[in-house]
Amino acid sequence: MGPVEYRKRQPGPVRTRDRWLAGLVLLGAAGVFGVLAVRHPVGLIPACPTAAHLGFYCPGCGSLRASHHLLNARPAEGWRHNPLLIVVGLPLGVWFAASLCAMAAFGKRLHAPIRGSVWAWAALAVILVYTAARNLPGEAFERLRPPEPAQSDPP
Ligand SMILES: [Zn+2]
16 A cells, blocks of 8 residues: 555544534534424425426435434334435434534544445445335335325424
8 A cells, every 4th residue: 555545545634614614514404403303394394396396206305304203203204204314314414423523523534434436336326226116106115205295294
């Protein structure tokens, strides 16, 4: 391993500006999740434009409602609105929040839990297959689709 490769693998120092930026992102996320914890997003936030205007469910459809239910300790309801959010988004979100905390509070960068283009392609494949499956007709795929907002339980 040469010196250039070694430098690439080591997390560099975090600049003061980046520490502040990480803190601001954390504060913004805390605000969004704070609102989502107390308010059901239906009626508060417009419906996903992909579903509303293009007529198909994107991989994120139902994520806000799923987040609302997760924040209120209802994982089954969260799963009902977006299973991918729980399987993939939740662990990545926790890692991202921890990474931002490490940057903001300690000026340290965390190593990414997964690295390399193979993982990126695998993640893209999972997202594409999930998106296709939740838009296929039939009962078998019904559980991948979020309930219509009108049928979604308000707070
Ligand atoms: Zn969507």
